[in-house]
Amino acid sequence: MQVLNRPWGAMHYRVDGPAKAPTVVFANSLGTDLRLWDPLLAEMPEICAIRFDKRGHGLSDRAGDYQVADLADDAAALIEHLGTGPVVFVGLSIGGMIAQALAARRPDLLSAVVLSNTAVKMGTAESWAQRIAAIEGAGIASIADTIMERWFAAPFRARPELALWRNMVVRTLASGYIDACHALAATDLTEGTRGLDLPVLVIAGDQDGSSPPELVRATADLIAGAGFETIADAGHLPCVEQPAAYAAILRSFLKEHAA
Numbered sequence: 195m196q197v198l199n200r201p202w203g204a205m206h207y208r209v210d211g212p213a214k215a216p217t218v219v220f221a222n223s224l225g226t227d228l229r230l231w232d233p234l235l236a237e238m239p240e241i242c243a244i245r246f247d248k249r250g251h252g253l254s255d256r257a258g259d260y261q262v263a264d265l266a267d268d269a270a271a272l273i274e275h276l277g278t279g280p281v282v283f284v285g286l287s288i289g290g291m292i293a294q295a296l297a298a299r300r301p302d303l304l305s306a307v308v309l310s311n312t313a314v315k316m317g318t319a320e321s322w323a324q325r326i327a328a329i330e331g332a333g334i335a336s337i338a339d340t341i342m343e344r345w346f347a348a349p350f351r352a353r354p355e356l357a358l359w360r361n362m363v364v365r366t367l368a369s370g371y372i373d374a375c376h377a378l379a380a381t382d383l384t385e386g387t388r389g390l391d392l393p394v395l396v397i398a399g400d401q402d403g404s405s406p407p408e409l410v411r412a413t414a415d416l417i418a419g420a421g422f423e424t425i426a427d428a429g430h431l432p433c434v435e436q437p438a439a440y441a442a443i444l445r446s447f448l449k450e451h452a453a
């Protein structure tokens with residue numbers, strides 16, 4: 195368990211795997227912490243994995259009133275602190291928006307990016323306002339079942355470990371979750387992402403209820419030369435639901451692009 199002191203507070207991160215291996219930094223989604231990547235990393239002991247909890251999530255402090263660009267600056271500060279760049283950066287959902295913003299702002303830190311289950315714009319001002327109102331009225335637990343339907347395809351939702359992923363979102367600090375919803379509502383990365391000039395792989399889940407494959411594909415289509423892969427039988431978190439398939443795709447991308 196390690197900490198990076200940022201102007202807004204303590205940012206929790208951890209490093210796993212051999213120090214001399216290809217370094218991959220992972221950014222989590224809304225309502226998850228760095229354990230999001232545990233199932234994938236169990237499949238990929240050969241990489242050096244750096245993970246962190248964004249503001250208001252996991253063990254990191256809360257810092258409200260921020261933009262996705264600020265989260266990208268947190269990721270840049272971590273990479274610089276560890277002195278490990280250039281790295282491959284993998285971000286899922288809002289983590290994929292962090293990856294896009296980081297690639298536009300600090301391409302010097304990256305050898306390649308993976309944009310997983312994400313888009314240049316996710317949801318609408320109205321949909322985020324509705325979600326915030328639901329949480330303020332009745333707590334995160336009131337939206338947890340709907341979230342599980344977006345995160346996972348039906349067979350996974352029948353598995354006992356669903357309870358653990360549900361607990362992860364329900365136990366997220368409501369204020370931290372809402373801060374991220376505000377940042378999502380305010381974000382459209384179209385211009386910066388259109389101009390990306392580094393290797394990019396975009397990953398979708400065929401049953402993703404939060405960022406459907408066609409939305410993810412539209413973001414891939416904005417980026418010259420971007421690869422696109424769809425993982426079968428997977429919702430919004432394919433690194434949890436289909437970790438072996440996710441690992442195979444990532445491993446083959448790393449072979450070409452890890453520094």
Ligand SMILES: O=C(O)CC1=CCC(=O)O1
Pocket residue numbers: 222223224225286287288289316341344378404430
């Ligand atoms: O909670 C969801 O609907 C999924 C999601 C949207 C942005 C994010 O990071 O996760």
